[in-house]
Amino acid sequence: MSDPGKPREAIDRRETVILGAGPGGLAAAFSLTRRGRPYLLLEQGEQIAAGLRQVDPEMTLVSPTRLSRLPGMESLASEAPYLSLGRYLELLERYRHQHGIAVTFGARVERVERDGDGFVTVYRDAAGVARSVGSRFVINATGVVSTPVLPAGFDPAAITIPWSHSREVRREALAASRRLLVVGGGLSADEVIGEWLQVRRPGEHAWISLRSRLWLAPKTLFGIDVHYWIWLPEQLPILPLVWRKLRSNPILGSILPAAIRRGEVLPVPPVERYLGDRVELADGKRLDPDLIVFATGFSYATPHLGALFRWPARGRPRVCCSESLDAPGLFLLGLHFGRTFASPYLRGIGRDARHVARQIARRAGR
DSSP states (O other), X not given: OOOTTSOOOOOEEEEEEEEOOSHHHHHHHHHHHHXXXXXXXEESSSSTTTTGGGSOTTOBOSSOGGGOOOTTOOOOTTSOSSOBHHHHHHHHHHHHHHTTOOOEETOEEEEEEEETTEEEXXXXXXXXXXXXXXXXXXXXXXXXXXXXXXXXXXXXXXXXXXEEETTTOOHXXXXXXXXXXXXXOHHHHHHHHHXXXXXXXXXXXXXXXXXXXXXXXXXXXXXXXXXXXXXXXGGSOOOTTGGGGOOOOOEESSHHHHHHHTTSEEEEOOEEEEEBTEEEETTSOEEOOSEEEEOOOBOOOOGGGGGGOOOOTTOOOOEETTEESSSTTEEESSOTTSSSTTTTSHHHHHHHHHHHHHHHHHHHTO
């Protein structure tokens, strides 16, 4: 925290600083511009959406293309019903250039501090020079992809089996595996299993290790993608305490359960220990996979914001309508249940960015 009794060196001043030039950061920058509000957009990587570029570009986005448009993005009617990540990154590049969104690349944010009623963001530029910028508002759009989660207690040094988080796994590795073990459920597990089913050899099977029951939901209802059916409820803000009851997201479609019914994927108990070239399950049985993929999710990237939060027991920021309850003026885009159920997804990030820009314009115009 800054010391109010100590003179602070002269720093750059902006109305709003945006952290991260992924979909959320770009949508926020566009939405602020539309309302005539200035911003500074900082991106750690050398390209926009540096975090998303770590994911397999062949991965298909969950949300339908028509619902994945950002504010001001051109019509996607001519695109495939579901975009690959690689194609979406191309559209993001075009979006940035079409709207002249200015990005400061190579900016590694070290911390964000309170400074009176505003904030100071401390970062290092592409040359490694330390810089500070003061602002009335901060929009954190660093997302989750940059911080994959591994199982508690997992020690890479204790195992000789090749392993990967779902973020890094690629089709070639899945095709080469004869005895695949997927640890964890949710959307990531479904994506990995779906990819493996396309490249596996006849007669081969995989294991999936789960700590809880699968939460399944249909991908379509009466022939219409379920996302269109839930579009209206997804507009409704989530009360601050509701997310305490929400544990995870459903797996859409029937790829994984159908594969389980056919015996192509075998559910097994949770992994208890990793022992060299074996894994020991909670029931005492041992498996000898030749590849382990951890579909154990991601954590919202907030180490640079830690000093601003009073962390609750479950270790997530307290928010209401995308704004921090501990540090008013700090907005978090892409956070699970940050404003609505759709907040971490493309279909929700755009709506949340418009909401945040509206709040900033209203307060800044006073």
